Amino acid sequence: MTPSPSPWWDADRHADRRPFLVARGRIKAALRHWFAGHDFTEVEAGILQVSPGNETHLHAFATAAVTIDGRRAPLFLHTSPEFAAKKLIAAGETRIVDFARVFRNRERGPLHHPEFTMVEWYRVGEPYEQLMDDCAELLRLACAAAGRDRLVWRDASCDPALEPERLTLAEAFRRHADMDLLATVGAAGETDREALAAQASRAGVRVSGDDGWADIFSKVLVDRIEPRLGFGRATILCEYPVSEAALARPKPGDPRVAERFELYACGVELANAFGELTDPVEQRRRFEAAMAEKQRVYGETYPIDEDLLDALALMPPTAGIALGFERLVMLASGARHIEDVVWTPVPDVFR
Numbered sequence: 001m002t003p004s005p006s007p008w009w010d011a012d013r014h015a016d017r018r019p020f021l022v023a024r025g026r027i028k029a030a031l032r033h034w035f036a037g038h039d040f041t042e043v044e045a046g047i048l049q050v051s052p053g054n055e056t057h058l059h060a061f062a063t064a065a066v067t068i069d070g071r072r073a074p075l076f077l078h079t080s081p082e083f084a085a086k087k088l089i090a091a092g093e094t095r096i097v098d099f100a101r102v103f104r105n106r107e108r109g110p111l112h113h114p115e116f117t118m119v120e121w122y123r124v125g126e127p128y129e130q131l132m133d134d135c136a137e138l139l140r141l142a143c144a145a146a147g148r149d150r151l152v153w154r155d156a157s158c159d160p161a162l163e164p165e166r167l168t169l170a171e172a173f174r175r176h177a178d179m180d181l182l183a184t185v186g187a188a189g190e191t192d193r194e195a196l197a198a199q200a201s202r203a204g205v206r207v208s209g210d211d212g213w214a215d216i217f218s219k220v221l222v223d224r225i226e227p228r229l230g231f232g233r234a235t236i237l238c239e240y241p242v243s244e245a246a247l248a249r250p251k252p253g254d255p256r257v258a259e260r261f262e263l264y265a266c267g268v269e270l271a272n273a274f275g276e277l278t279d280p281v282e283q284r285r286r287f288e289a290a291m292a293e294k295q296r297v298y299g300e301t302y303p304i305d306e307d308l309l310d311a312l313a314l315m316p317p318t319a320g321i322a323l324g325f326e327r328l329v330m331l332a333s334g335a336r337h338i339e340d341v342v343w344t345p346v347p348d349v350f351r
Contacts, residue, residue: 008345020340023146023333028099028325030145031119031138040097040121043088045081047101051305052076053083054287055246056214056294059105060302061114076302077103080322081120082247083308086276089122089318090311097121099325111268113338114346117325128259128275128319132236135263135271136164138323139234142332151331153266156231158331164234164263172237177203177224181241184213185256189242214293217244230264237262246286248274263323265331273321280309 006013035042052060061077078084081100088096102118123130139160143149151158173181177200184196191213200207200216205223207216229235238261242250245258259275277283284304291301329341339345 017340020333020335021343024329024341026145027142027329030141034141035097040095043096043098045084045098045100047078048075049078051303053079054290054302056290061103061105079104083305085122087311090314094124110337113342118322119325120322122318122320124316124318126319131273131319131321142328146332151265152334153268153331156266158230158265159233162233164236166236168239172225176228177220179203182256185241189256191243227267230266235264246290247277249277268327270327271321271323276318276320278312278315280312283312284309
């Protein structure tokens with residue numbers, strides 16, 4: 001039997017982790033300085049929310065408020081500050097950032113921790129491509145703050161001085177899986193499960209009978225594409241099929257795809273960005289579809305935040321992005337495990 005590692009508060013283990021934790025502080029200070037210098041207002045979204053988010057495969061921690069008379073009202077620890085941030089934008093904020101503590105259940109491993117920091121920022125009236133430029137700057141800044149010239153994860157490295165490659169999902173499927181992704185997406189964003197299944201099977205990706213289009217898409221992405229992104233230089237994977245971008249607006253001129261991108265370095269996803277959807281009717285439809293799928297797969301759903309839908313009707317065009325701060329610190333400092341850059345890890349009850 002493999003012996004359990006010493007606890008994080010063991011003096012020797014803490015001494016091993018401390019250089020990464022010090023780097024964390026330097027990187028956080030550098031990012032805060034950058035945002036302040038670019039006229040962002042730092043905000044602090046409330047952690048307790050009526051809805052933790054409405055994505056199919058996102059899992060929350062539940063709690064309850066207890067009134068004076070003993071009535072219990074369900075609440076959740078937020079999985080992102082997004083819903084609160086959008087309400088602030090509806091209220092009139094135009095350029096905001098939150099270094100938010102967020103919580104996600106069913107997640108623990110070298111790249112996942114149930115409590116972590118998400119750096120989330122929004123630009124009102126600016127194109128979502130501006131967020132791509134922000135990402136490139138922040139990668140360089142993080143490495144400089146850590147005193148290193150490369151992002152590193154296991155045996156891979158990435159030079160932040162090089163401009164990230166911009167790669168669409170259609171190009172990535174063609175390059176890495178020899179698949180024509182958009183041939184399985186209709187003009188209004190509808191998807192053809194059988195067509196994608198046939199292509200995936202020819203590419204050697206195992207497809208189960210109960211896999212939907214989204215399941216097959218995810219298998220190809222995880223198995224064939226993500227492990228090949230961000231080597232040598234960062235990759236910006238963009239123009240997701242609209243069905244895989246529940247909070248993003250369709251791309252002008254091609255409603256099959258959405259204004260969504262993800263940032264990768266060394267095969268690790270670092271950030272997820274949207275040209276934000278502000279149509280409350282369409283957003284409700286997407287939330288309801290996601291919750292129906294969540295019920296089918298996991299047997300549970302989360303409430304829809306009605307205040308958010310009301311706020312969307314007041315939101316101006318906005319671009320927003322969420323970046324996993326611990327993952328950035330890991331790659332910039334050379335840490336091997338996410339818990340090396342978390343000051344006090346959550347007790348390990350996930351085994």
